[in-house]
């Protein structure tokens with residue numbers, strides 16, 4: 001049975017789970033030059049996640065995927081310099097950390113941003129991604145925002161199709177990055193459901 005929970009409702013033992021931290025720090029492949037591979041990203045960002053900005057899909061105790069969001073200028077990742085210094089040294093860490101801060105600040109104008117979405121490979125095509133998108137829309141409605149934005153790589157047609165299915169429409173291509181902006185308006189009559197068949 002699929003259930004989707006906000007990370008801030010998890011126990012300390014659950015949020016300390018390296019497997020869950022690794023899952024949530026995946027993605028953002030376009031920032032590989034700044035954040036390195038998945039293992040490096042986990043070391044940089046995994047220990048200080050903002051759990052109130054992450055929705056996690058569980059089947060029993062098993063995490064199947066997550067959706068993270070940015071609201072009120074707070075996203076899933078803390079901007080902490082020490083892990084960058086430890087990982088890359090002062091010089092390499094400085095420009096990577098500055099680049100990461102810039103990429104985070106670039107998105108601050110969105111009132112509510114669907115920041116990241118990922119489903120583990122074994123659980124794909126069973127509606128988990130759809131349920132996470134719907135849960136994220138419900139979260140946005142809870143906060144009273146009028147629209148939810150996201151940015152998706154131009155080549156990621158699978159994700160684009162998923163977002164279109166849930167009412168997101170393309171807005172514009174981002175300058176200097178191979179990203180497509182998409183938006184879904186959240187009218188007062190919108191009632192996102194959370195159906196899934198894992």
Ligand SMILES: CC(C)(COP(=O)(O)OP(=O)(O)OC[C@H]1O[C@@H](n2cnc3c(N)ncnc32)[C@H](O)[C@@H]1OP(=O)(O)O)[C@@H](O)C(=O)NCCC(=O)NCCS
Nearest residue numbers: 117118119124125126127128129130152158159161162165
């Ligand atoms: C994109 C992703 C989250 C979809 O998760 P999922 O659990 O497989 O999604 P669902 O099962 O809910 O699929 C819903 C819709 O996605 C689209 N979709 C799923 N698999 C697809 C495929 N192989 N090809 C094209 N579209 C596909 C379809 O529109 C599908 O609707 P349908 O079932 O009516 O055809 C998942 O593939 C993933 O984690 N990909 C890697 C990370 C990623 O790309 N994240 C998005 C970053 S912006």
